[in-house]
Amino acid sequence: MRNPQLNENGELTHLLSIEGLPRHILSHILDTAASFMGIADREVKKVPLLRGKSVFNLFFENSTRTRTTFEIAAKRLSADVINLDITRSSTAKGETLLDTIDNLCAMHANMFVVRHAASGAPYLIAEHLKRVRHKNIHVVNAGDGRHAHPTQGLLDMYTIRHYKQNFEHLTVAIVGDILHSRVARSDIHALTTLGVPEVRAIGPQTLLPAELAKMGVRVHHDMNEGLKGCDVVIMLRLQNERMNGALLPSAGEYFKHYGLTPEKLALARPDAIVMHPGPMNRGVEIDSGVADGKQAVILDQVTFGIAVRMAVMSILAGN
């Protein structure tokens, strides 16, 4: 079966997941993003690549920040952006998801940016578009359930490549609640596809999924062990709802074992970079001394994220 993200020429037509994408496509996105980095420094931060195109933000799950980054990226490409307040829309009136999609297609939508609490929702939409033969309408997954968050994965790769030049000799650790994290899953697929030789997962047993070994990831429960010799440390946000749940004793206990402090960070390589997808819980998964320290590249991730999303949108629209 053909990868549903690729068209008959093997070009990217939807971005649904990093899993299954060949290395040259990931590299092409990163290269294209690099070409967009200069735009933000210009007096007029716009290019006309998507002029007259309609990009619909379909956020079935609320995320002001992610929506904003896509909105900025689309506007810098000169697209018209329409934010749908899904919770108040026809879907809320009992219309099916696919009827809503059909209606938006009939309004000549060019791209859907989809955030959904259910894993697989963007695939469902992409398959439907194929079935009804809307070949020129593209889907970007902006996070679906625990499954994937591919643009976050790509901007993380952009950040690593920016600071480390290439992926070939790196040791990368991902720390925290990997079980519930679509970011972690996208990062792991991207890192292994791009040739990172050692990917580590650090966290308590209850927050690590069973399949990590199959994905080629080394598991560490002791953070001090796991950080040794790392080039890159990716911290994950601890969702508030986990802290009150049965999976964790308390936020304080979590911080003691898995919060990144300057002392623990000293175990990694001296030139290691620290990443975080945001928003940060200071004092829970990360100490302010690290978050505001010299090794943190967290705000660069945000900047690169705009360029990466511009790259994804312009590549899809061009294919």
Next chain:
Amino acid sequence: MRNPQLNENGELTHLLSIEGLPRHILSHILDTAASFMGIADREVKKVPLLRGKSVFNLFFENSTRTRTTFEIAAKRLSADVINLDITRSSTAKGETLLDTIDNLCAMHANMFVVRHAASGAPYLIAEHLKRVRHKNIHVVNAGDGRHAHPTQGLLDMYTIRHYKQNFEHLTVAIVGDILHSRVARSDIHALTTLGVPEVRAIGPQTLLPAELAKMGVRVHHDMNEGLKGCDVVIMLRLQNERMNGALLPSAGEYFKHYGLTPEKLALARPDAIVMHPGPMNRGVEIDSGVADGKQAVILDQVTFGIAVRMAVMSILAGN
């Protein structure tokens, strides 16, 4: 008294209702819409007709879909669109509706797109604008109470003309809750103005208004009878609140008598088209076999709706 929708030269200055508009104005809107249909297929889907104009979406009643179609239409005309969240605005702080309008006029609004639960609210605004001598500010009724939804009526006429070429020999049936439907009222006025010789209303006694006969409409309570020989079948959405009310026994009972199934549709002419203003309640007023069948033109209505709204806005702004 002069029709409040027309200026001293008999040109359309507000679109409040189809009732009372002469046939040549309706035809001019449909012809203008036809000229906009090509734009959606272009690489850059924009024309500069409303560049620098400010269009305010004043939705006192929530309707994401209708608001979105107006937003898209205005943006394709290059207007600046401002969506006012009315429920959180000054009106909510006790300001009167007309004080709110005066304030927006003072901000140099060019057009108000108004959705309101109260019948007549757009008229009230248009009259006020005349009284305070804002001759260059236009009002488009995007649905007021049970009264009118003129752009829906117009896009329905566009759809009929597209598939049937002219209105002169047609039999058109409107099925469902006509009593509470502003769409039905606008359709009936448009159909009779454009010269459709036979308009039928099909529904239970409790959901048909008494004045239908006066409007030149034939009433049918038996759907099988009513559909015979029809060229066009317009299904209406059954509002959820009716289903639980005293007016109807149950959704299942309603579907049995007035839901459009392939079997019932077979009673109409073989080339009959099926229309629906959306969002559909599948299995309540329409069977999925019909909704997804070859005779359904429901998504075309959506596409034509953008062109019709572009036509209305550009005609108003030009007069």
Next chain:
Amino acid sequence: MRNPQLNENGELTHLLSIEGLPRHILSHILDTAASFMGIADREVKKVPLLRGKSVFNLFFENSTRTRTTFEIAAKRLSADVINLDITRSSTAKGETLLDTIDNLCAMHANMFVVRHAASGAPYLIAEHLKRVRHKNIHVVNAGDGRHAHPTQGLLDMYTIRHYKQNFEHLTVAIVGDILHSRVARSDIHALTTLGVPEVRAIGPQTLLPAELAKMGVRVHHDMNEGLKGCDVVIMLRLQNERMNGALLPSAGEYFKHYGLTPEKLALARPDAIVMHPGPMNRGVEIDSGVADGKQAVILDQVTFGIAVRMAVMSILAGN
């Protein structure tokens, strides 16, 4: 210590408060606004001064009207405007205000328009931007707590200058709840800076702050006394929450003593103008006979407000 609103060349880099700004800067803003007044009458109401710039509306306190005026002003300058729904954003997820700001800076924001319930919040943001060396990102205070609302103060000055030509011989009365009013505070600073010789405050003891005398303002508890000989009467909105509180007996009682009626207005100069920041409570602080009368310039304030906000934004972006 340098005024945090000015850069090293003494030019305006943030607009946080009118207090402390030299007269020539206020006059420059008013002069620039005058040059924008012509734009609203043009066919295409746009200038490209902020093309490609990103303006973020950060409204931590809801105000549809003020947000709309800034949105219109920014769009007429051709900026991209991003409205952040703060109550649903990362700040709500426990992120600190300054982390949110850092993230938006990383997205290459050019300007923040900030409304906040806490006095001083825009200062906090401006200081932070200086600390992290974002010299090209500007802050406009759109109202902070009881502290300041400088663009309202400026548009009030524009209105007075428009009708009275200069400030040198005027008597200006501000009437109502001055204690809780950021508008009043900004007006008083602007009036005294621009050289108005007599500024009066009229209101009940409970709604006048103690420091008025220090600010060079004459206090009147008797409205009939206070209005005598005034050239300008600025009415303040009475917040609903005050009416139910311990500070006031009742809305009716308030209107009797401090509501502006045609009779009371007759005590001012015959050519006195009446101003109000809106939204009005008709029958509470102002009688409809005055609100809709010939001396009211309340809607002109709104129109001038767009030009003043365009002036502020373009001056900041140019410095």
